[in-house]
Amino acid sequence: GDSVTQMEGPVTLSEEAFLTINCTYTATGYPSLFWYVQYPGEGLQLLLKATKADDKGSNKGFEATYRKETTSFHLEKGSVQVSDSAVYFCALSLASGSRLTFGEGTQLTVNP
Amino acid sequence: ETGVTQSPTHLIKTRGQQVTLRCSSQSGHNTVSWYQQALGQGPQFIFQYYREEENGRGNFPPRFSGLQFPNYSSELNVNALELDDSALYLCASSLRQPYGYTFGSGTRLTVV
Numbered sequence: 001g002d003s004v005t006q007m008e009g010p011v012t013l014s015e016e017a018f019l020t021i022n023c024t025y026t027a028t029g030y031p032s033l034f035w036y037v038q039y040p041g042e043g044l045q046l047l048l049k050a051t052k053a054d055d056k057g058s059n060k061g062f063e064a065t066y067r068k069e070t071t072s073f074h075l076e077k078g079s080v081q082v083s084d085s086a087v088y089f090c091a092l093s094l095a096s097g098s099r100l101t102f103g104e105g106t107q108l109t110v111n112p
Numbered sequence: 113e114t115g116v117t118q119s120p121t122h123l124i125k126t127r128g129q130q131v132t133l134r135c136s137s138q139s140g141h142n143t144v145s146w147y148q149q150a151l152g153q154g155p156q157f158i159f160q161y162y163r164e165e166e167n168g169r170g171n172f173p174p175r176f177s178g179l180q181f182p183n184y185s186s187e188l189n190v191n192a193l194e195l196d197d198s199a200l201y202l203c204a205s206s207l208r209q210p211y212g213y214t215f216g217s218g219t220r221l222t223v224v
Contacts, residue, residue, distance in 0.1 A: 004154075036215075043116075043202055043215040044155070089154055099145065099168055100204075100213065102154035 002027045004090050006103035013080055013110050021075040021106045023064075023090035031092035033057075033066055033073040034100070038087045047075075047088070080110045116205050116216035124222045125193050133188040133219045135203030141214070142207060143167070144186040146178060149200040149218070161186060190221075198223045 007022040025031065032051045036044040048057030053068035062077045073090060090103040117136040125131050137144050143162045147155035157170035161180035175191040184205070190197055200218040 041217075043118075043217040044204075045215070046213065091154075099157040099160060099170065100147075100155070101157070104154045105152075 002031070002092060002094065002101050004092055004101055004103035006088075006090050006106050009105070010107035010109060013108070015082055015110055015112055016079045017110075019075070019077040019080045019084075019108070021088055021090075021108070023073045023075065023103060025071050025073065025090075025092050027071075027092055027094060029094050030068075031094050033064070034091040034093070035062070035064055035073070035075050036089040036091060036102075038089065038105070040086075044089065080108075082110045082112055084108060085110045116203055116214050118201075118203050118216035118219050120219060121217070122220045122222075124224060127193055127195060127223055129193050130189065130191045131193060131221060133190075133201050133203075133221070135186045135188070135205075135216060137184045137186065137203075137205035138214045140207065141205035142184055143205065144180055144184065145204045145206070145213070146186070146188045147202040147204065148172075149202060151199070155202055158188070193223045195223050197221065 003026045005024050034049045035047040037047045038044050048059040050057040050066035056065045064073050064075045087105045087107050089105045091100045093100050119134045145160040146158040149155040158172050160168040164180045177189045179187045202218045203216045204213045206213045
């Protein structure tokens, strides 16, 4: 079945450090890929998305590129802030309006 | 935009009881999905409703059931609660087109 695998956490960085959170997927078709962020005590917020191979999603300084050849969608940010501390989820969807399949999540803590 | 509203935010139930969780979809959204997020895990798809009909179901037993109303609000019902049902339950609404899922803040259910 379809699945998403994220790098094991938690991840702890100092402010202004470079962030990479790895995400790979297995899917029977051509999925759309997403990164969601969850702040403490809150629901999920869409951070960025990419709907086809080689697309780059970007938002708030975060970027991820849809790599079909490596079935990956790694999240990157050049300079993290304390306010980026949250849990990050990689997810896929196989068709418009269909279910999301999530990874296990990666806890990011950014220290001043 | 009104966003997705879930109620209650927290509740505690006893094993064997029944519970109903409610979700008000974002204005204009005709599709609602429910997810279960156990502590430290990624959300798991329970089911989805489109125009009041169930339109996809995850690997959850029949004691998990739902409804969608003409105003596109929704309920999740869980019968015969088990301890493992303790989780954050998330509602997400969308239009029937790529990929505009909006999540609520969730209902934290504790079964004792």
